[in-house]
Amino acid sequence: MSAGSIIAVIDYGMGNLRSVSKALEHVAGDKQVIVTADPAVVAAAERVVFPGQGAMPDCMRELDARGLRPVVLAAAKDKPFLGICIGLQMLFDHSEEGDFAGLGVFAGDVTRFPEAKMFAADGQRLKVPHMGWNNVAHKPHALWADIDDGARFYFVHSYCVQPADSTLVTGTTDYGIPFTCAVGRDNIFAVQFHPEKSARDGLQLLQNFVEWRP
Amino acid sequence: MLAKRIIPCLDVTAGRVVKGTNFVGLRDAGDPIEIARRYNEQGADEVTFLDITASSDQRDIILHIIEACAEQVFIPLTVGGGVRKVEDVRRLLNAGADKVSMNTAAVQNPDLVFDASSKVGSQCIVVAIDAKQVAPGMWHVFTHGGRNDTGMSAVDWAKQVEKLGAGEILLTSMDRDGTKNGFDLALTRAVSDAIKIPVIASGGVGNLQHLADGVSDGHADAVLAASIFHFGEYTVRQAKEYMASRGIEVRL
Numbered sequence: 001m002s003a004g005s006i007i008a009v010i011d012y013g014m015g016n017l018r019s020v021s022k023a024l025e026h027v028a029g030d031k032q033v034i035v036t037a038d039p040a041v042v043a044a045a046e047r048v049v050f051p052g053q054g055a056m057p058d059c060m061r062e063l064d065a066r067g068l069r070p071v072v073l074a075a076a077k078d079k080p081f082l083g084i085c086i087g088l089q090m091l092f093d094h095s096e097e098g099d100f101a102g103l104g105v106f107a108g109d110v111t112r113f114p115e116a117k118m119f120a121a122d123g124q125r126l127k128v129p130h131m132g133w134n135n136v137a138h139k140p141h142a143l144w145a146d147i148d149d150g151a152r153f154y155f156v157h158s159y160c161v162q163p164a165d166s167t168l169v170t171g172t173t174d175y176g177i178p179f180t181c182a183v184g185r186d187n188i189f190a191v192q193f194h195p196e197k198s199a200r201d202g203l204q205l206l207q208n209f210v211e212w213r214p
Numbered sequence: 215m216l217a218k219r220i221i222p223c224l225d226v227t228a229g230r231v232v233k234g235t236n237f238v239g240l241r242d243a244g245d246p247i248e249i250a251r252r253y254n255e256q257g258a259d260e261v262t263f264l265d266i267t268a269s270s271d272q273r274d275i276i277l278h279i280i281e282a283c284a285e286q287v288f289i290p291l292t293v294g295g296g297v298r299k300v301e302d303v304r305r306l307l308n309a310g311a312d313k314v315s316m317n318t319a320a321v322q323n324p325d326l327v328f329d330a331s332s333k334v335g336s337q338c339i340v341v342a343i344d345a346k347q348v349a350p351g352m353w354h355v356f357t358h359g360g361r362n363d364t365g366m367s368a369v370d371w372a373k374q375v376e377k378l379g380a381g382e383i384l385l386t387s388m389d390r391d392g393t394k395n396g397f398d399l400a401l402t403r404a405v406s407d408a409i410k411i412p413v414i415a416s417g418g419v420g421n422l423q424h425l426a427d428g429v430s431d432g433h434a435d436a437v438l439a440a441s442i443f444h445f446g447e448y449t450v451r452q453a454k455e456y457m458a459s460r461g462i463e464v465r466l
Contacts, residue, residue: 016307022310127412128410129381131381157337
């Protein structure tokens with residue numbers, strides 16, 4: 001197996017990566033999926049998945065504690081790179097959660113759903129975290145291939161990203177407010193929802209990523 | 215728009231799915247992985263496993279089930295039953311669970327909710343509340359399958375665990391569980407309206423109308439049912455089509 005066919009799932013000790021790796025394996029064909037905290041493996045991989053769950057400040061601290069920041073930034077420069085959930089949020093400048101700096105790959109902030117806006121059309125209060133299956137409106141991108149515009153994906157989060165550059169936005173969702181749930185630029189695609197938990201459409205997105213030639 | 219979720223629940227013991235009324239007269243309903251796969255194909259939004267194994271030496275069976283399930287079923291998996299400490303939560307998450315629910319242990323030691331949600335994130339922690347009506351408009355939290363009255367108000371307990379970091383509440387009416395008479399809608403509404411985290415209604419579903427009522431009248435964010443799905447009375451797909459016909463947003 002050549003090193004070029006490795007999909008590295010970056011493991012910085014925040015939560016269970018089994019779901020992500022199993023879903024990738026399901027669509028990876030001949031490619032090898034490796035969950036790793038080894039910078040050398042990430043550096044040698046053909047493509048990189050950057051997941052995350054829990055609180056963004058904890059994720060940043062654990063990433064730095066394992067010395068993984070340089071290799072993540074390097075991968076984000078030139079490898080097909082998929083951020084998931086907190087892995088999306090960490091790419092931005094700053095999060096309101098714990099008033100913490102992110103990796104600054106993208107300009108913009110991560111902010112909490114505004115309490116004052118958390119009402120449905122019928123007046124009922126919208127719960128936070130935003131948990132469950134919601135529609136994603138697409139902006140054209142290769143990773144949406146064979147997925148219907150408006151298809152539902154599984155979300156669990158209380159914060160969302162606010163890109164300074166609106167041309168980054170590749171997907172939006174409504175929950176009290178319209179928010180950015182997917183961004184893309186060059187070799188990077190990142191989503192707020194969990195493709196690994198989003199049944200058929202989630203697997204399709206992962207397969208599109210595995211085959212993506214940005 | 216966020217869809218209301220339909221969650222089939224699988225009671226598992228000794229590696230098999232079973233269903234009975236109030237823990238009596240258990241009927242074998244089949245292989246858990248096969249059943250979870252079937253529900254996934256029918257469009258279930260999540261699957262919940264409840265480990266009702268009595269003896270602690272059989273606890274590891276559920277871990278193997280979750281591992282196998284997480285390799286084949288790519289929707290959220292919740293696991294509950296026998297969760298006593300943060301280490302139990304970790305083991306289930308590492309096996310492939312997305313959320314872990316705790317019940318009696320949280321009542322006995324509320325710090326467990328705080329400790330677990332601090333360590334693994336609120337999104338992974340579900341607190342299961344077994345509630346029974348003790349007076350009109352008043353429900354208490356019960357433990358041990360509905361035998362022990364803790365004396366605590368179910369609404370107050372829900373508010374407390376929300377503060378402690380629970381990400382979701384699985385609310386079961388012990389009065390209705392197994393009766394097929396429908397959810398306790400007043401209980402469901404009282405709890406759901408009192409907190410900002412999602413509430414899963416449980417206990418008493420006998421037909422599709424009950425599921426829809428749980429959302430429209432009970433204000434539940436998700437509805438859980440077991441027997442109406444296990445024995446082929448209805449498919450998850452039929453349940454969703456019915457809810458959609460009642461104007462409820464679902465993932466079809």
